[in-house]
Amino acid sequence: MYATVEAMQRKFGERELIQLTDTEAPYLDAINMDKLNAAMQEANSEIDAYVGSRYALPLQIIPPFLIEIGCNLARYYAVTGDLSENDPVKNRYESSIKTLTKISKGELVLGGSPVGESKPVQTSSNNVMFAVGRRDFGNGGW
Known part of the structure; x- marks a missing residue:
């Protein structure tokens, strides 16, 4: 989840969320959670559509700017x-x-490997390893 009630309240404040969602009579001067949840679900699914075209979902780590985008x-x-x-x-x-x-075009990256790309092999010391190949030009000399 990118947009959550807590993230929305931190970003916009309770008063603005009440103004956005308490738009039908009887006015309760409270956040209409049904309306807010529907808006957040639509936002989260749209983000998944863009991000999922490039990265495996669900994301293991959600970058803070995706939470910001979800709230917007x-x-x-x-x-x-x-x-x-x-x-x-x-x-x-x-x-x-x-x-x-x-993000979906690969112009911005989220970290991790995009869908379909292999991850680098991790070694205990993360050293570069070389393999000696065959010698095509004789026994040590040209």
């Missing part, structure tokens, strides 16, 4: 109504999608 996407999906061209919510969403596109 979830916030965008939680907004009801139209957004202006210069709205910060829309700008963060578009920037996040550009970053995810770069």
Whole structure:
């Protein structure tokens, strides 16, 4: 999971999450968890779609910037109504999608090996090893 309730509260604060999700009568002045969870699920699945095209899922270590992207996407999906061209919510969403596109194309890396690529062999000392091949030009001289 990239976007979580805790991450959303740290990033945007409870008041903003209430404003985003408590949009239908009866207004309870509380976070509408159903709406917030739906927005986070949509954001997380979109990130998986981009990242999963390049990396094996689930990721073993989630980079903090993917959590940031997940929160930005979830916030965008939680907004009801139209957004202006210069709205910060829309700008963060578009920037996040550009970053995810770069990840899926391999222009940005998350660490680890992309899907289908082998991992380097780990040795106890991580030394480079050489193998002596055959000699094609005689017994020690040309």
